[in-house]
Structure formats: C-alpha cells, structure tokens
Amino acid sequence: MAQLGGNNTYQFLQVSPNARVAALGGNAIITPDADLHLSAQNPALLTVKNHNQLGYSYLNYFTDISAGEARYARHFDSLNTTFAAGVQYISYGNFIRTSPDGQELGTFTAGEYNYHVTMAKSFQKFNYGATLKFIYSNLESYNSYGTAIDLGGTWRSEDQLTTIAAVVSNIGYQLKSYTNDNRETISNNVQLGISRKFAHAPFRFGIIAQNLQQAGKLLYNIPNRNDISLETGEPILEDFSSIQKAMAHMIFNTELILGKTLNFRLGYNVLRKREMELSQTRSMGGFTWGFGLRISKFQFSYGFGGFIPGKNSNSFSIITNLNDFKKK
Numbered sequence: 001m002a003q004l005g006g007n008n009t010y011q012f013l014q015v016s017p018n019a020r021v022a023a024l025g026g027n028a029i030i031t032p033d034a035d036l037h038l039s040a041q042n043p044a045l046l047t048v049k050n051h052n053q054l055g056y057s058y059l060n061y062f063t064d065i066s067a068g069e070a071r072y073a074r075h076f077d078s079l080n081t082t083f084a085a086g087v088q089y090i091s092y093g094n095f096i097r098t099s100p101d102g103q104e105l106g107t108f109t110a111g112e113y114n115y116h117v118t119m120a121k122s123f124q125k126f127n128y129g130a131t132l133k134f135i136y137s138n139l140e141s142y143n144s145y146g147t148a149i150d151l152g153g154t155w156r157s158e159d160q161l162t163t164i165a166a167v168v169s170n171i172g173y174q175l176k177s178y179t180n181d182n183r184e185t186i187s188n189n190v191q192l193g194i195s196r197k198f199a200h201a202p203f204r205f206g207i208i209a210q211n212l213q214q215a216g217k218l219l220y221n222i223p224n225r226n227d228i229s230l231e232t233g234e235p236i237l238e239d240f241s242s243i244q245k246a247m248a249h250m251i252f253n254t255e256l257i258l259g260k261t262l263n264f265r266l267g268y269n270v271l272r273k274r275e276m277e278l279s280q281t282r283s284m285g286g287f288t289w290g291f292g293l294r295i296s297k298f299q300f301s302y303g304f305g306g307f308i309p310g311k312n313s314n315s316f317s318i319i320t321n322l323n324d325f326k327k328k
Contacts, residue, residue, distance in 0.1 A: 008187035010135050010146065012090040012112045013170050016041060017059035017067040019315035022303030023290025024253035025267025030165045030193035030206045031255075032156060035299070036073050036319055039084055039118055042167045043129030044152035046082050046120035051075035055319040062311055064093030073118075081121050088114040095140070112137040128153040133170075139178065148172025148186055161199060167191045188213060202258055208251040211271075218248040218271055248274065253288075261294045265303070276307050283309045290315075297324040 018037040021028045029042040034049035037057055050073040059067040071086030092110040099105055113136045120129030131150040137143065152167040172186040193208035211218060219240045253267035266289050273286025284306030292301045298320050305313035 007185070009144065009174055009184035010112065010114075010137060010148075010170075010172075010186055012067070013088075013114060013133075013135070013148070014187065014189070015059070015061070015067055015090065017057040017069050017088065017315060017317075019057060019290055019301035019303035019317040020265065020292065022059070022305045022313065022315040023265035023267060023288050023301070024206070024255070024303075025208075025251040025269040025288050026272070026305065027191070027193075027208045027210060027251045027267075027269075028206075028253070029152070029167050029191055029208060030154075030163050030195040031204075032154065032160075032163045032195070036071055036084065037069070037317055039073070039120070039129070040069060040071065040086075040088070040116075040131075041169070042152040042154070042165055043118045043120055043131045043150055044127045044154040044165065044167075046073060046084055046118050046129050047122065047127060048075045048082055050082060050084065052322045053319055054322060055317065057315065057317040060314045060316075061090075062307075062313070066091050066093075081119060084118040086116060088116065092139075097140075108140045110139045125158070126153065126155055133172070135172070137178075142178040143176070144174060144178045145176050146172055146174040146186065159199070161197045163195045165191075165193045197257075202256055204255045204257060206251075206253045208253075209249045210251060211249055215249070216242075216245040219245055219274070263292045265290045265292070272307070278308065281309055283307075284312065297321070 018040060020035060020037060021041060028038055031038055036050045036053040036055045039046035052074060054072050057069045061067060067090040069086060069088040071084055073082060073084035075082040090112050094107050094109055097105045097108050115134045116131050118129060118131040120127060129152055133148045135146045135148065148170045150169040154163055154165045156163050168188065168190050170186050170188045174183050174186065177183045189210060190212040191208060191210045193206060195204055195206035197204040221237050248271045250270045256264040269286045276285030277283065285308055287306040288304060290301060290303035292299060298318055301317040303315040
C-alpha cells in the first residue's frame, strides 16, 4: 500500500502543467513571487501582486498526452481579498475502438478537467487561502465528476527572505462514479516547506516534504531490483532505514535570480528518482531544470522534468498583466 498511484481517482490533479513548478522538482509551494501559476499548488501564494494577471501553461507529456491550465486573478480592495479562477485539463489523445475480435469500430478520446476558484487573504506576516475544485472526467463512454478543496498558509519573515508554507491539497469526494457502486477516493497530499533567499546573493533555496499523510510509508520493494536468495529462491527484500524513509518525502530546489528579467531553476525529487531509475542505465529521473525570462509585458517560463531515458516532460508558461496594456 506504499505506492501513491493506482488506488485513487483523478490522479491528473497531481500533474502540474506549470513550467516553473516542473523546473523546481514538481513542487513550488514555498516560492513567494508574483507568479499567478504558483497559486495553483498553494492558494496562499495568491496575493495582491497577482491583480489582473492572466496566464497559460502547457505540458508536453508522454506519447500523445498533453495538459494545460489557464488562470486569471483579481484583487478587491474593499474585501482585502484576491480571487483567481481557471481551468486545468489533461488530454490522453485519440484511441482506436475495437471489437473483442480486433475489428476497428472507430475512435474515441479521453480527458479530465478541473474548474477551480481560489480565494486568499493576508494578515500581518501570514497569508492564507483556499481553492475549490469542480472535477469532470470523461474516459470513453465512462464519466465521473467530483469536488475537492485545497487549503494553504504561508508565513514570511520581516526581511521577506524566509518563507514557511503548509498545504493540504485535494480533500475531496467523488460525487458520481464511473460505474454504479464503485465510488473511489481522491488522493490528498499534506505538505510542509521552507525557502530562504540570501540577502546579498542571487540565490533562493527550498526544501519541501510532501505526502506526509503517508509519513515513512512511501518506499516499497521493486521486484526486478531485488537479489534472489540462493537458499530459498525468493527475492531478498530491501530493509529501508529511517533516513531513507524520510528522504523519500523530500524535494530540493533552488533558483538563481538575476534581477527581474531572468532566473534559472533546478530541482531534485527524491521519490521520483528512485521510482524512475533503471538498474543498468543512467538517467535524469528525479532531476529538473528550467528558466524564466521577462520580455516586455510578458513572463515566459520553460521547465524540463526528468523521468526515464527518452521519456521526459517539457512545460511552457506565459503570464502577462492586463494593466500593462492600459494607456497611461
């Protein structure tokens, strides 16, 4: 029961199409910038700085699978509250429909959608927020819909250099199952993180612990990596240390911030590295990188996600502030 996949529905919610998130190891809940896309992972990162921002992200995933997200934010001074709304989607491509004997009967598609609304407020050094999600899934002739909520909070130090974040995501319920009497659970994620930017150097470092709802239980034996006992003929199971169990929850990332126009990003996802590594082949599994570039009124980002040789992801994001287009 250690594996995160296969036991829950709406797993596409765990796949962020955002380029900056992808470049930072797949998690950026502790990155306190005026980047609208970051609030998709942590609603508390939505602030007044995101007012009138509009953004879109696209993920070129494996084979014919693609994903994306569009998002818009607006701040209301009278409520001291910032709102954002958008849609996240994943398309699994086109499939050939066949009969049991292999006769082609046409084609079908499959896709899933997350329509979401975020609200965030600030109080002194704290920011807190929530995202309400309405989920729809269409897999051939099977349909399902449900709802979920994310809750997040951040604290920033007086000098604005340290950020601490806590997020619980995808607390939800499947309202309609794909088939009768087969309601499935939604996989949630409890996360804690801290980031620190140097006062006199252009670096920010972050450490995130994710899936804490399964603390110490993420590791499992991978059969084709086990040695065989000469006495019993059975696989010799791995004995995981407490350090290995703790490290499986960790994501490490860093950014090189070169003013307001350019930054470079690196990340390392420990669990992904273990799950994607091949015994006789070196790969970039678990390692991520990317960059952000501001040109005129637009912010562009690229993110590379390492999985296995020949199977990596590429993400692209763009953000603009509609206020920049107003005549002065």
